[in-house]
Amino acid sequence: MRFKVEQRRHIPHALPWITPVLSFICTLVAAAILFAIIGYEPLGALYQLFVAPLLTVQGLSELALKASPLVLIAVGLASGFRANVWNIGAEGQLIMGAVAGGGVALIFYGEEGFWILPLMCLAGIAGGMAWAAIPAFLRTRFAVNEILVSLMLTYVAGLFLTMLILGPWKDPDGMNFPQSRIFSDSATLPTLIEGTRLNAGVLITLLVALAGWVVMARSLLGFQIRTVGSAPTAARYAGFSRSRVVWITMLAGGGLAGLAGVFEVAGPIGQLIPKLTPGYGFTAIIVAFLGRLHPLGILVAGLVMALSYIGGDNAQVEIGLPNAAVGVVQAMLLFFLLASDFLVRYRIRRVRSAGAAT
Amino acid sequence: MDVKTNRRSLLLGAGAAAAAGTGLLSAPSIIGRAQAADPLKVGFIYVGPVGDFGWSYQHDQGRKEIEAALGAAVKTSFVEKVPEGPDAERVVRQLATSGHGLIFTTSFGFMNPTERVAKAFPNVKFEHATGYKTLPNMAIYNARFYEGRAIAGTIAALTSKTGVAGYIGSVPIPEVVMGINAFTLAAQKINPNFKTKVIWVNSWFDPGKEADAAKSLIDQGADILTQHTDSPAPMQVAQERGVYAFGQASDMKSFGPKAQLTSIMDDWGPYYIARTKAVLNKTWKTGSVWHGLKEGMVQMAAYGPGVSPAAKEAADKVKASIIAGTLHPFAGPIKDQKGVQKVAAGAKISDADLEKMDWYVQGVQA
Numbered sequence: 001m002r003f004k005v006e007q008r009r010h011i012p013h014a015l016p017w018i019t020p021v022l023s024f025i026c027t028l029v030a031a032a033i034l035f036a037i038i039g040y041e042p043l044g045a046l047y048q049l050f051v052a053p054l055l056t057v058q059g060l061s062e063l064a065l066k067a068s069p070l071v072l073i074a075v076g077l078a079s080g081f082r083a084n085v086w087n088i089g090a091e092g093q094l095i096m097g098a099v100a101g102g103g104v105a106l107i108f109y110g111e112e113g114f115w116i117l118p119l120m121c122l123a124g125i126a127g128g129m130a131w132a133a134i135p136a137f138l139r140t141r142f143a144v145n146e147i148l149v150s151l152m153l154t155y156v157a158g159l160f161l162t163m164l165i166l167g168p169w170k171d172p173d174g175m176n177f178p179q180s181r182i183f184s185d186s187a188t189l190p191t192l193i194e195g196t197r198l199n200a201g202v203l204i205t206l207l208v209a210l211a212g213w214v215v216m217a218r219s220l221l222g223f224q225i226r227t228v229g230s231a232p233t234a235a236r237y238a239g240f241s242r243s244r245v246v247w248i249t250m251l252a253g254g255g256l257a258g259l260a261g262v263f264e265v266a267g268p269i270g271q272l273i274p275k276l277t278p279g280y281g282f283t284a285i286i287v288a289f290l291g292r293l294h295p296l297g298i299l300v301a302g303l304v305m306a307l308s309y310i311g312g313d314n315a316q317v318e319i320g321l322p323n324a325a326v327g328v329v330q331a332m333l334l335f336f337l338l339a340s341d342f343l344v345r346y347r348i349r350r351v352r353s354a355g356a357a358t
Numbered sequence: 359m360d361v362k363t364n365r366r367s368l369l370l371g372a373g374a375a376a377a378a379g380t381g382l383l384s385a386p387s388i389i390g391r392a393q394a395a396d397p398l399k400v401g402f403i404y405v406g407p408v409g410d411f412g413w414s415y416q417h418d419q420g421r422k423e424i425e426a427a428l429g430a431a432v433k434t435s436f437v438e439k440v441p442e443g444p445d446a447e448r449v450v451r452q453l454a455t456s457g458h459g460l461i462f463t464t465s466f467g468f469m470n471p472t473e474r475v476a477k478a479f480p481n482v483k484f485e486h487a488t489g490y491k492t493l494p495n496m497a498i499y500n501a502r503f504y505e506g507r508a509i510a511g512t513i514a515a516l517t518s519k520t521g522v523a524g525y526i527g528s529v530p531i532p533e534v535v536m537g538i539n540a541f542t543l544a545a546q547k548i549n550p551n552f553k554t555k556v557i558w559v560n561s562w563f564d565p566g567k568e569a570d571a572a573k574s575l576i577d578q579g580a581d582i583l584t585q586h587t588d589s590p591a592p593m594q595v596a597q598e599r600g601v602y603a604f605g606q607a608s609d610m611k612s613f614g615p616k617a618q619l620t621s622i623m624d625d626w627g628p629y630y631i632a633r634t635k636a637v638l639n640k641t642w643k644t645g646s647v648w649h650g651l652k653e654g655m656v657q658m659a660a661y662g663p664g665v666s667p668a669a670k671e672a673a674d675k676v677k678a679s680i681i682a683g684t685l686h687p688f689a690g691p692i693k694d695q696k697g698v699q700k701v702a703a704g705a706k707i708s709d710a711d712l713e714k715m716d717w718y719v720q721g722v723q724a
Contacts, residue, residue, distance in 0.1 A: 056455075058451070058455060176532050176714045176715070197447065270470070276443055277443060310448070313437055317401065
């Protein structure tokens with residue numbers, strides 16, 4: 001007796017949406033076992049990880065704040081992934097957006113005006129787009145692999161930021177620490193709820209996710225992007241330009257990552273610092289796939305991902321759960337999701353050996 | 359693990375919940391229990407994992423000393439591996455809202471987040487390591503690591519054959535810059551041509567990058583390594599490649615039994631205990647502490663097998679003179695990289711100038 005892996009002919013329509021939920025349940029069970037083994041009360045630990053942060057305004061506001069950059073970036077990246085355009089460098093595009101937007105804030109330091117924030121946002125989008133334009137140009141003009149170029153430009157962006165805040169943009173009253181001035185009020189996003197860090201950027205993220213859904217599902221552009229990705233030959237017959245789709249999706253990904261960068265520096269951080277992103281640009285790739293490259297799915301995936309971070313802090317504070325255990329839980333979630341994805345597309349069938357087969 | 363107080367109360371709470379047969383729904387009662395507890399809750403946030411065997415590890419030792427010294431009067435908790443970015447404020451806030459009365463934030467990048475949370479929670483006391491901002495409820499503390507660097511520099515010059523040391527730098531903040539300078543100046547008192555080559559890894563804790571930097575410094579001719587990063591990775595490289603190194607923050611002898619010459623160790627325990635007692639006695643006041651060898655906040659590990667008797671003698675003399683106040687690591691004359699005299703003979707660099715130092719002395723290749 002042996003087992004055979006074979007492709008499913010028909011994938012039930014609901015299956016791709018059921019598996020993430022099942023993966024999450026599997027993660028909960030496996031995490032509970034892990035916690036029990038390392039000496040923590042399983043239900044209590046799961047409660048601190050996944051429930052407690054949802055019970056306070058503070059927790060919910062932090063959840064939205066943490067999910068916002070992930071969703072914003074993932075929506076942009078997903079448009080490219082749909083078209084087989086692999087922008088891996090959103091982290092760098094985020095940094096360049098923050099640099100451009102932060103630059104506006106520093107140029108107009110001390111000035112007041114309603115126009116400063118919108119200008120920062122535009123500068124941030126432009127900064128992120130400019131950084132994404134490099135791999136887009138090299139890809140469409142010289143067929144250079146955009147994965148490598150966009151990824152490597154991330155490190156260039158990080159060093160460029162460091163150079164600025166160690167040099168010309170260093171806070172003159174900052175005791176020579178690598179940081180810019182703290183932005184003035186006009187360059188800081190307004191807070192939505194008093195006493196929390198929830199800012200107006202979160203609302204824009206919601207709008208972007210909705211707009212992304214409409215564009216991808218209902219517009220000709222969305223159709224072109226999907227066709228170029230899933231049926232390149234058909235797209236060519238239909239006269240859809242592949243180069244155009246590369247440009248549009250790269251710029252969308254870069255622009256939204258740049259906007260996310262502005263929201264970080266004009267929001268929770270309030271200045272330019274060397275480490276202004278804890279890897280949002282990379283985590284967003286995971287979020288995009290967790291959300292099935294669908295803007296609304298991404299919204300949910302971003303919130304789940306953010307919850308695992310915030311719950312992780314919470315569990316460390318409340319019950320002393322080690323940070324590494326939180327990392328294992330996050331990894332298990334991804335593992336189960338990938339495994340279930342495999343089972344969506346393939347099935348494992350038991351076959352009799354020897355003569356019975358063939 | 360020293361979270362047993364926490365964990366035990368949780369287990370009790372969970373046990374009670376299970377007995378009541380209500381499962382998950384009764385979980386809030388566990389929280390209620392924890393918050394109703396009497397002892398002073400003392401929270402810590404670390405930039406690295408507690409198992410970095412360097413900076414964060416040493417702060418965590420201090421936390422454990424609080425528990426050992428004050429027992430049931432306190433309850434401590436910590437969050438490790440908190441990035442110096444948008445997440446830091448959330449974690450500090452989380453500690454403040456969950457009933458902590460005293461919070462230690464132990465990395466420079468936590469300064470502005472700590473300040474913002476401190477303003478929102480005037481009744482909670484905050485202690486920030488290595489920064490420069492204070493508030494009525496936010497004190498700062500740091501150690502004069504550069505005093506230990508002067509001892510290390512002395513040993514380095516008497517041990518090195520090439521006259522070149524490799525220095526693995528984290529982030530060029532004044533504390534790191536002054537360490538590089540103190541090390542180089544002390545070495546040059548013995549060997550005026552002594553050179554220090556610096557590689558920046560732009561991170562406090564990144565064992566991979568730290569090890570790579572260590573290797574390339576050795577390849578560039580350094581036969582002594584020293585670091586201002588938090589992991590023992592450079593020490594391990596030194597051990598493998600047969601060169602010498604100085605440990606950082608903690609005794610790293612076990613990672614380089616032959617390689618370690620000595621280590622500059624941070625001892626936060628006494629300060630942490632004193633500040634916690636002050637909160638318990640309601641005598642806590644804000645302030646700024648910068649302690650060194652004399653007060654014991656900076657200590658030197660036992661000399662390794664590579665330190666010659668002559669080097670031992672010289673190092674002991676430097677240490678005794680710093681403690682006695684007869685030797686200042688930044689006494690003039692001091693020239694900068696371009697050879698311009700920055701400090702005249704007979705003068706020395708003041709604390710205020712040290713705290714914002716952004717230039718290197720002659721012989722530093724950064």
